[in-house]
Amino acid sequence: MKRSAWRYLWKSEDIRKKLLITVLLLVAYRFAANIPVPGVNRAAIASIMTSAGGAGNLLGMLDLLSGGTISSFSILAMGVYPYITAQIILQLLVPIIPALERKLKDNPREGQKWMERWTVILTVPMALLSAVGQINIFNQMSQGTSVLSFTFGLTGVNLLPTLTTLISMVAGTMIGIWIGEMISEFGIPNQGLSLIIFSGIVAKIPTHIRSLVSDQQYWWLIFIILVVLALVIFAIVYVQQGRRNVRVMFPGRRVGNRMSMPVTSSLPLMVNMAGMIPLIFASSILSFPAIVAGFFLQVKTVWVANLMNGIYKLFSGSNSWYYLLYFLMVVAFTFFYTDVLFSQQNYGDNLKKQGAQIPGVTVGSQTQKYLTRVQRRITFPGAFFLGIVAVLPYVLGALLPVSARQAGLFLVSSAGLLIVVGVVRDTFTIIDTELKLHGYDESLIKG
Template sequence: MFSAFVRAFKTPDLRRKLLFTIGIMVVFRIGSFLPTPGISYSNVQACIEQAGSNDTLLGSISLFSGGALLQLSVFALGIMPYITASIIIQLLRVVIPRFEELHKEGQSGTTKLTQYTRYLTIGLAVLQSTTIIATVRSGNFFTGCTKSVIPDDSLLTLAIMIITMTAGTGLIMWLGELITERGVGNGMSLLIFTSIAANFPTAMWSIAGGAGGVGKFIIAMLVIVLVIGLVVFVEQSQRRIPVQYAKRMVGRRMYGGSSTYIPIKINMAGVIPIIFAASLLQVPTLIARFGDQTAGWVQWIQANLALSSAPLHLVLYVVLIIFFCFFYTAITFNPDEVADNMKSYGGFIPGIRAGRPTAEYLDYVITRITTPGSLYLAIVALIPTVTFIVMNVGQNIPFGGSSILIVVGVGLETVKQIESQLQQRHYEGFLR
């Protein structure tokens, strides 16, 4: 593996891409620590020490910003507005026929959808930055912190803060696209990878030096290794549906007659169901922050939904993951469309008639595969959480299975891209 890294850096164009990618990731991390104009940095640090480390809501929301949200930095919103916009545009393909037509047009249609995603990202960034600034101004951002985070709350100062955070989101989006065009791997995914990986040392130190000790640290590392092994095994697994193409004459040439397959992954939805479930469970907690903290319904939410270790929270988390796994898979994989494309090119599944029977067969296979896939996602999401609860490392779980799933998935995809570029130059890759 190390020799493959050496060969990768010995190749001039590949070395240039790798260094460019690393440079963008460094810029992204630097921006995560630049304070937004109008924010009292010293008071923010004091509030983080006083309340932020035990704040489950802030910890989970700040996951995808690499801690930038807690710092209220220029990159406080992180990549989440872009992720949300991408998911919304993808879901709107089912509702708006025009979006589905653009998706089928190829490169030109995809370019237009990407442009719509950018516009929606900026709109969501304005909305989210306004919400964050309003929450900070009201004193509900850091639980129990009495220090003034925004010393000057004039309208001009608040407007500058909103514009700065929105511009930070636009810059992150541009940096991600630069990595995709000139670097290695998917830019947005690598920025998410950077944000999550940046939190891992702090989280592990909180176990070793804070609530756990060396013994619990070793147990946590063993659990992480086991989860990574499970994720790698399942993410690489796929059901291959054989497809046969009939021979046909086009002019004087004969086409077809080849055999191929449709690769269907066990986890077709990726990490999206976990993100959806976690985001939906945070809504009641966010609403409770603006209510009377002595009210009965607020205390019930704080006891049953706000804590990641609460039994009701865990049950709802699993149910939502399974639901969104089926929901997102049904949206992203259309058996009727796949069957029509196969029929138009003269393809068929051996033993299955082309057309409607093929679509029904594909739907049957997808349903059977999605069932264990959804259970796998729920298990991966719960194993670290349950382990940390048993280890009693505190109310706030340092990180969950979703973090490991994203890090491992992005890492595998990036390694595959480097592998393919090494093989193009007749080098032996990472995997033997």
Template structure:
């Protein structure tokens, strides 16, 4: 406890770090306040039926990323998701399109151009999603739209407000990244998810204590299990496989360059949360498609399987998809040939491995070996909310036993703590932990 208080004092004594933390908290507060401001032309007292509908299926996933703004029909209803979708699309283009590959290699100027393309694409994606959201509101709001407002006026104003809201949220995220602490986009998503945790805990506690003393014991067991899963996720996110790299000595004039040993830290979970998001999106497609079929009765069993995340068949298919997408996304973002070429240019080599293609094959083989157990553990994490719900845990609290919610929360918190620790170490203070350094999802390579 004394160490913790001393660390807090050290953090608060650093003026730059103090300003960054306060700026982050202020910008997050602005975002949370905006998520409760209802769109013009909407009666907030008549949104109960819409809230229930928008918390199901893929809309529930969207609502989670928007911090509940989607179900509240707020000005931030689309949240940061259009920006994330645009960023993923541009990221894929940098892999497949030579023009974007060239921009990526141009340094700061290329990065600025890519950011401009991302912002333009965000506006287009947001406008399309805003139009779809208006249609969904008219269909599912149950009279929440004020008739006197006018249909055409409501569509125009809502599209403009939602697009402006998303761009403002994107601006908040960029300001948190520049002036605050941590990755702004990730923090905005994480705070939206974290805001649901106290209510979910309270609901679970109330339901368990209603059964008497035995219910309280079960609640404590659930909390202990939740902590164990969180620790497992921390190990998954921080887990790395280090490959030793030696750099040959070069003597230029009277100076010696190279001659050092370093390592390449390969992440056990290089794909992050993306495989779970992709798998969830795929699992929602069959039920959504068949719901529009004319012969719904014959497909009722099929719909039941893909609509019930506690169903064993659903969880088996879901787990397989997570494993497949883990390898797929890792292959997209991880290029061993590029790493081997960079090492060769800098006179680096892996002991016992020839430079060039042999090095690329070796790094790829190591990555495949460590990705396999990471993919299986990620699949277990993905199906844990369904298992928790099947064990009679409240559905809101069950979502925090794994899946997207817990993985994002743990990953973002680790990234933020890593940045705080880096600021402390730069100013010759002790880190946040005496037993080791915190490693986030994007830890740089360290010297050995």
């Protein structure tokens, strides 16, 4: 009788050490998440986070990626979001700048180190811009009530407190990145940043559950929500594991005086290669027009005020057109980001170097073109599914009373569901691999 190797999880000293280090570092991160930015007005922040509109949607997304630290405006208010942004920018620049593309192709290991180094360097100015943007957005939404105990600016007596605030926020982001790297190096491998975001999302779920349970009128919704969550999670796992296996022929090898037969293998192409990145892109871009329009709502020129008011209403997330645009943007960005990632894989040249060939397809550029067509075809259902998951909370929310929606309809957002499911699946896979590497293979353990 086979037994699961997971029962040996705590017996392996090395694995136990990695798990303990991971948990302790996550506790340290959550502790640092409660350290406020100097001079913050928490009452003003709390009132802003409950507001609706385009800026509220963007702040909600940033709050998700920062692990819930924006709502308390801690030194980790930006979380690791600037680092993720820097990664995306560099990934998008690679196919645009030929020198970067050649650098990664000629020496992948050195190219990867270069990417990691410049991602960290680019994170600093991105964090600085994000800090200034967050404070300005909060001040704009607070309707005259400053979110800080001083006037934000780089002039006069406000210079020193402003610099102190910006430095503390940038330093908080770098601390979060450092903790993530420590988890990846000494804890669960390659899961540091993902686990940091995951911990913030999971930490907010009990609050939403308490809100639903405490509302005596809509307590029954918790059962409906749990059923919907179970179905959506099952669908996410099913789609995320979806693969299209492309047949590949590897040439035979000479062993002594004999030539081995060609080997048939398969190249798995993912249905959803982009993950939750399209949701971040779409939400940020759709929220930006509402944020800009909010600065011009009070202008004296009538036609400008009316135009800005129309833009604000369209992109404020308060009408069905916004959700239709959101769905279309998620689908479009899924195709765009998948194309960028897939072109960086360069399967055509890699298979050519190995002497492999897809039957009926010429090696080299023709192979890359063929695989690109296949990838785009299988990306369509993945992109369509991602768009449905993105707007599902809003669709369900439109069918329920307002007070039920305010109680926390979906417990976590669409991007949060994708992150939670993806991190849990990847973490289990990594731990299972670690158990096998340490000799705890369930296929070899017999009772």
